Amino acid sequence: MKTDNKIKLFLVDDDKLLLKSLELEFFQQGNYAVRTFATGELCIEQLSDIPDVIILDYHLDGIESNAMNGIDTLDKIKSVNPDIPVIMLSSQDKIEIAVNCMHSKAFDYIVKSETAFVRLQKVIGTILNEKKMEKQLSWYMDRM
Amino acid sequence: MAKIKKDDELILANKELVFQNKEKEKRAAELVVANKELAFQTEEKEKRAAELLVANRELAFQNNEKEKRAAELVIANKELVFQNDEKEKRAAELVIANYARGLIEASRDPLFTISPLGKITDLNEATVRVLGLSRKKLISTDFFDYFTDSKKAREGYEEVFEKEFVADYPLTLSDNDHTEVLFNGSVYKDDKGGVVGAVVVARVITEQKRIEKELIEAKVFAELATTIAEEAKIKAESATRIAENAVKAKQQFLSNMSHEIRTPMNAIIGFTKVVLKTNLTEKQKEYLSAIKLSGDALIVLINDILDLAKVDAGKMTFEQTPFQMSVSISAMLHLFETKIQEKNLQLVKVYDEKIPKVLVGDPIRLHQIILNLVSNAVKFTTKGKITVSVNLFSENEESATIEFSVKDTGIGIPEAKIKNIFENFQQATSGTSRLYGGTGLGLAIVKQLVEPQGGTISVQSDLNQGSTFSFILTFQKTVAGSESDNRIVESDKEIKNINVLVVEDIPLNQLLMKTLLDDFGFGCDIAGNGKIAIEKLETNPYDIILMDLQMPVMNGFEATEHIRNIMNSKIPIIALTADVTTVDVTKCKEVGMNDYIAKPVDEKLLYSIIVGLVKSPVTLITENIKEKKDVETYTGKGTKCVDLSFLNRRTKSDPTLMMEMIGLYLEQTPPLITALREGFKNKNWELLQSAAHKMIPSFSIVGIGMEFENMAKKVQDFAKGQKDNEELSSMVLQLVNICAQACDELQEEFNIIKNKIK
Numbered sequence: 001m002k003t004d005n006k007i008k009l010f011l012v013d014d015d016k017l018l019l020k021s022l023e024l025e026f027f028q029q030g031n032y033a034v035r036t037f038a039t040g041e042l043c044i045e046q047l048s049d050i051p052d053v054i055i056l057d058y059h060l061d062g063i064e065s066n067a068m069n070g071i072d073t074l075d076k077i078k079s080v081n082p083d084i085p086v087i088m089l090s091s092q093d094k095i096e097i098a099v100n101c102m103h104s105k106a107f108d109y110i111v112k113s114e115t116a117f118v119r120l121q122k123v124i125g126t127i128l129n130e131k132k133m134e135k136q137l138s139w140y141m142d143r144m
Numbered sequence: 145m146a147k148i149k150k151d152d153e154l155i156l157a158n159k160e161l162v163f164q165n166k167e168k169e170k171r172a173a174e175l176v177v178a179n180k181e182l183a184f185q186t187e188e189k190e191k192r193a194a195e196l197l198v199a200n201r202e203l204a205f206q207n208n209e210k211e212k213r214a215a216e217l218v219i220a221n222k223e224l225v226f227q228n229d230e231k232e233k234r235a236a237e238l239v240i241a242n243y244a245r246g247l248i249e250a251s252r253d254p255l256f257t258i259s260p261l262g263k264i265t266d267l268n269e270a271t272v273r274v275l276g277l278s279r280k281k282l283i284s285t286d287f288f289d290y291f292t293d294s295k296k297a298r299e300g301y302e303e304v305f306e307k308e309f310v311a312d313y314p315l316t317l318s319d320n321d322h323t324e325v326l327f328n329g330s331v332y333k334d335d336k337g338g339v340v341g342a343v344v345v346a347r348v349i350t351e352q353k354r355i356e357k358e359l360i361e362a363k364v365f366a367e368l369a370t371t372i373a374e375e376a377k378i379k380a381e382s383a384t385r386i387a388e389n390a391v392k393a394k395q396q397f398l399s400n401m402s403h404e405i406r407t408p409m410n411a412i413i414g415f416t417k418v419v420l421k422t423n424l425t426e427k428q429k430e431y432l433s434a435i436k437l438s439g440d441a442l443i444v445l446i447n448d449i450l451d452l453a454k455v456d457a458g459k460m461t462f463e464q465t466p467f468q469m470s471v472s473i474s475a476m477l478h479l480f481e482t483k484i485q486e487k488n489l490q491l492v493k494v495y496d497e498k499i500p501k502v503l504v505g506d507p508i509r510l511h512q513i514i515l516n517l518v519s520n521a522v523k524f525t526t527k528g529k530i531t532v533s534v535n536l537f538s539e540n541e542e543s544a545t546i547e548f549s550v551k552d553t554g555i556g557i558p559e560a561k562i563k564n565i566f567e568n569f570q571q572a573t574s575g576t577s578r579l580y581g582g583t584g585l586g587l588a589i590v591k592q593l594v595e596p597q598g599g600t601i602s603v604q605s606d607l608n609q610g611s612t613f614s615f616i617l618t619f620q621k622t623v624a625g626s627e628s629d630n631r632i633v634e635s636d637k638e639i640k641n642i643n644v645l646v647v648e649d650i651p652l653n654q655l656l657m658k659t660l661l662d663d664f665g666f667g668c669d670i671a672g673n674g675k676i677a678i679e680k681l682e683t684n685p686y687d688i689i690l691m692d693l694q695m696p697v698m699n700g701f702e703a704t705e706h707i708r709n710i711m712n713s714k715i716p717i718i719a720l721t722a723d724v725t726t727v728d729v730t731k732c733k734e735v736g737m738n739d740y741i742a743k744p745v746d747e748k749l750l751y752s753i754i755v756g757l758v759k760s761p762v763t764l765i766t767e768n769i770k771e772k773k774d775v776e777t778y779t780g781k782g783t784k785c786v787d788l789s790f791l792n793r794r795t796k797s798d799p800t801l802m803m804e805m806i807g808l809y810l811e812q813t814p815p816l817i818t819a820l821r822e823g824f825k826n827k828n829w830e831l832l833q834s835a836a837h838k839m840i841p842s843f844s845i846v847g848i849g850m851e852f853e854n855m856a857k858k859v860q861d862f863a864k865g866q867k868d869n870e871e872l873s874s875m876v877l878q879l880v881n882i883c884a885q886a887c888d889e890l891q892e893e894f895n896i897i898k899n900k901i902k
Contacts, residue, residue, distance in 0.1 A: 016808040018841045024794055024801065059837060091840045112841050133366065140359050144352055 006033040007124065008050070012043045012073065013057035013089070018112075022055070025117050040073030047080050052131075053124050056106075058090030058097060074104045085127045087120065254325070254346045257332075258287045262301050265341055274348065275319055287344070292316045297327075304329040304342045317346070324349050402450050406443070406743055407650055413439040413744040414656035421663070443744060448585040462597055463730070466622045467507040469546070470495055473534060476511050476518075483522055490529035498536045500544050503619035506597070510617070513593050514548065516586040517613050521552035528553025528610070537616055544621055549614035557605040565603065566591040590615075642758050643667040645686040647677040647703065648720065649695040653743075657690060660747050666754070674703025681707065681715070687758050689717045691737065701735050708736035716757035720745070785882055786889045787847025794845075799897045806894045809846055810887055813839075817883050823863070824876045832876075833863035839879065846890060852882050 009032050013019040019036050026032040035051070037043040040060050054077060058070035068076070074086055085107040090097060098109040108123045110116050248255050249269045256267035264287045272279055275290055288297035293316065300313045309330035317323040329344035416436040420429065477493060484491045514532070521530045531551040538545045557565060566587050594601045594615045605611035644666050646657045654670045661668040669684065671677035675698040677689065689707075693700035700719060707713050719732040719740040732740050739753050788802070795801035816835050823832030836859040843853040855875050862872045 015838060015841055016812050017805060017845055020805055020808050021794060021845055024805075028796070059834070061834075091837060114844065137359075137363065140355075144356055144359070 006031055007128065008032075008052045009034045009124075010043055010046070010051040010054040011036045012038075012040060012054065012060070014038055014060050014067065015057070018057075022117070029121070040068040040070070040076070043073065044076050044080065047077065047084070050081065051084060053107075053127055054084055054086045055120060056086050056088055058088050058092060058101065071100060071104055074101065074106055078105050087123050087127075089116065089120070251345075253348060255343070256282075256287065256346075257341050257343045258301065258329075259341045260305055260339060262286050262288060262298070271346075274317060274323060274346075290318055292318045292322060300327050300329070301342070304331060304344070305339065308339075315346070321350075324353050398450055402446060405446055407653065409439055409443055409446075410744040411650075411652035411656055413443070414653075414660070417747065418656070418659050418663070439744075445585075448589055462509060463506045464504050464620070465507065466502050466504050468501060469499055469503055469534070469619075470501070472507050472510065473514070473532070476514055477532060479515075480518055480522060484530070487522065487526070489522065489525060489527070492529055492531040494531065494533035494535075496533075496535045496546075498539075499534065499546060500539075500621055502622055503544060504622045505617070505619040509593050509597070513590050513615065514550070516590045517550040520586055520613075521550050521554065521611075525552045525554035525610070542621060543618050545616060545618045547614060547616045549612055551610065551612040553610040556607040556609050556611055557603070558607055559605075562603060562605060566601070641667070642687045642754065643669070643685065644754065645669050645671060645677060645680060645684075645689045647671045647674060647689060647695070647700065648692040649673055650692075653692070657745070660745065660750065663747070664751055664754075674698030674700060674706070677703055678706055678711070681711065681713070686715060688754055689715060690720055690741075691717050692720045693732075701731060704732075704735045704737055718753055718757070784889055785848055785852075786886050786893070788893060790845060790847050799901050803894060803897050803901075805845070806890045806897075809842060809890055810894065813842065813883055813887055817880055817887075820859075820876060820883075821880055824873070827866075827868065829863045829866050833860050836860040836863060836879070839883065846886055848882060848886055852879065855879060 009026060011019055011022055011026075011034060013022070013036075016038065019038070023034050023036050026034045035046065035049070037046070040056070043054065043056075056070055056074060056077075060073060061067040061069040070088060070090070074088065077084060077086055082105070086105075088098075088101040088106045088109045089112060090109070091112040093111045101109045107127060110119050110123065251268060252270050254268065254271035254274045256271050257265045259265050263284050264282050265284075267279060267282055271282065275282065288294040288301060291297035297315055300310055300315065303310045303313070311328055313327040313329075315325055315327050317325055325346040326349050327344065327346050329342045331339045331342045334340050413436060416432050416439065420432050420436070424432065473493070473495065477491060480491060518530065518532065530553075531549075533547075533549050533551070535547045535549075536544060537547040590613075591601055594617065597617055599615050599617040601613070601615040603611060603613050642664075644661050646654060646661070646668060648654050648657060648670065649672055654672075658668050658670065669680060669686070671680050673695040674691075677691070678698075680686075681689075691700040691704060698706075704717055704719075707715065707717065716738045717736070719737045721732070721740050721742055738757055741750055741753060791802055791805055795805060816839055819831055819835035820839070822828065823830075823835055836856045839856045840853055840860075843849075843856065856879055859872060859875050859879065862869075862875075
């Protein structure tokens with residue numbers, strides 16, 4: 001019941017501090033059910049839980065150089081379930097990286113900054129809205 | 145005779161015997177016959193018995209038959225009942241069939257059957273209605289004649305008989321409206337499974353088509369709206385970017401302009417002052433004074449514009465330093481003495497002695513506010529007096545609220561204009577500037593200086609009677625002493641033989657400083673940049689350094705850091721800054737400069753600062769440090785590199801969460817420090833880049849200054865470009881140090897919180 005109305009969110013970042021900080025921020029919003037993962041692998045293992053949105057760090061192989069990086073994780077998520085929207089989060093503001101993420105079907109690309117959280121919320125709002133519209137449309141189509 | 149008798153008798157007897165025999169034989173024969181008769185009779189009897197048997201059998205058979213018949217009769221009865229039932233059922237079915245037919249007739253969808261040859265064999269009322277033709281006319285006609293595309297209709301019909309059904313086959317009726325239908329058909333068969341014909345429903349989908357069309361339109365519209373929204377978003381983003389760039393460009397321009405204009409102005413004003421000291425004719429003095437006045441005015445204007453730009457950009461910062469209010473006010477009013485005398489006015493100062501001697505605030509801003517108000521008062525007053533009053537408004541244990549007011553007997557402000565005078569470029573009347581000069585920026589700046597500090601400003605005025613401007617500001621109290629007042633209090637003692645090293649890249653300014661210092665009777669040596677200065681410092685002894693901040697090769701900050709940290713010299717260093725109102729001042733103090741002086745240099749101020757520092761440099765430094773500490777403990781902010789306000793906000797000061805967050809930082813930072821160090825040492829650029837990259841988000845979380853975040857970004861860029869230079873080395877070291885310090889401090893905070901929970 002409780003989790004029904006909440007937006008199920010997966011946060012993936014190897015920066016534990018940032019991860020916790022984001023989790024708290026979403027938690028305080030109240031309407032999010034947040035699960036956090038320190039690596040892409042852990043997140044992929046739990047994909048069967050089908051989150052509404054995944055927020056994925058781009059630079060997952062920062063210190064553990066053999067860890068799966070953000071793009072690979074994104075590709076993997078998309079191969080398992082292409083319907084889960086993934087928002088990439090990165091401290092990189094390079095256009096090419098953003099474009100690469102988009103090519104890998106990321107829903108959006110957000111640069112880590114003080115305003116990142118607000119933008120995340122906004123993008124999540126857009127995603128949910130879009131889903132709703134799609135649902136409505138298919139309902140109409142069915143009716144026809 | 146006996147014998148004859150006997151014979152006779154015998155004959156008789158014989159005769160009797162023969163007779164008897166004969167009789168016997170007769171009797172035997174009769175017996176035989178009887179026997180025969182008996183046998184016959186027996187035979188007959190047997191025959192009869194056999195016949196009886198047969199008859200019995202026949203009887204049994206007949207009985208059987210009878211039973212059979214009876215059974216058959218029962219069955220026949222049952223059959224009859226069944227038949228009756230069937231009849232009833234048939235009757236019911238007939239009713240149902242009629243009902244079904246009724247339903248079919250009632251259907252609004254045209255329903256008809258076609259023969260394998262494509263002829264219409266039956267149809268419902270809807271067909272008649274839709275096609276507009278009577279039943280009779282329709283029956284036995286080719287059904288595909290009634291569609292606009294009869295070829296397609298024929299194909300549909302062929303498909304039905306081929307596949308035994310067809311679903312949602314779209315066709316258009318050739319009626320007046322060209323009704324769109326979906327053709328659904330399936331064959332029906334007779335008892336033997338032979339195809340008899342096809343039953344076809346042509347569903348009218350005009351309504352669906354309309355809905356579909358509307359939906360498509362809606363979809364297109366939605367897509368269009370999304371596109372528009374996206375475009376708008378992109379536009380807005382680009383507009384934001386442009387606006388941001390414009391703001392940046394504006395600030396850059398202002399900063400450049402400030403530097404570019406100030407540098408020559410510095411020389412103009414400085415040399416004018418120098419020339420004024422030489423022997424001149426009255427006329428020459430007059431002209432030179434005019435030049436100096438214009439220069440001063442220009443500097444004020446530039447400062448005003450810069451201040452407003454800073455306010456606009458939200459860059460206006462307020463210092464929190466201890467200062468002596470009364471001394472500060474007196475010194476400032478001192479500046480107006482000449483002008484007041486010139487205009488034959490009276491300047492009255494009313495100072496409330498209850499005001500605490502030392503307060504914490506921004507004396508420079510306070511000067512600026514009062515300066516603006518008093519110069520306005522002087523400007524608009526032709527006769528009478530100007531009263532500056534400073535009164536204690538309220539006081540508590542931590543702070544004192546003070547009301548400042550500047551009252552004049554000048555031209556006053558018309559009531560209608562009062563509400564506008566604090567706006568940019570506004571003066572009471574448009575003619576005012578022609579008459580009295582000024583840009584109309586002064587009051588705008590005053591308002592912008594008072595309000596961000598939590599103060600209020602008000603004005604009360606009577607036309608031709610005068611105006612009173614008053615503002616209220618709250619200052620923190622402090623137990624510390626104020627910064628030494630050597631900036632304002634002049635030293636009477638003449639001190640000679642001071643060796644000054646001037647570090648300045650612009651030749652005009654070099655010459656000016658040399659002239660000034662020569663005038664003071666001090667020794668002077670010039671270095672063109674920080675690097676030359678360091679070289680000179682290594683070979684020659686100096687008493688004090690005047691350090692410009694912006695220089696090529698090595699700037700003032702770098703040079704000072706080098707002198708303090710590497711040469712370990714405590715030689716007093718005065719920063720020559722182009723703009724005292726910027727944050728540069730904080731940076732000057734951070735790198736270890738003792739004091740600063742704004743350009744254009746005020747010679748009296750320069751003299752007193754030099755003398756003050758050379759006379760007692762050691763005490764001054766320690767005193768400064770002590771003060772700083774006092775102020776810091778007072779405001780609760782130390783030289784700590786971390787600031788937990790973000791975490792407090794984020795966790796709503798929940799101690800468990802705080803501990804968790806700090807714990808995470810403490811857990812993940814040491815490996816990052818190691819990685820940073822290792823990466824740099826082994827020239828493992830990738831590792832260095834990643835480590836620097838990983839550090840970036842945590843800086844803002846634990847409140848480490850922006851400069852370190854930028855440093856980490858720079859390290860990241862350098863590492864990417866594999867640029868190994870001194871700057872990188874220094875930055876890596878600084879990052880390692882700051883993170884280590886942050887860890888120490890956070891560990892402490894962690895323990896404090898932990899103990900609190902206990």
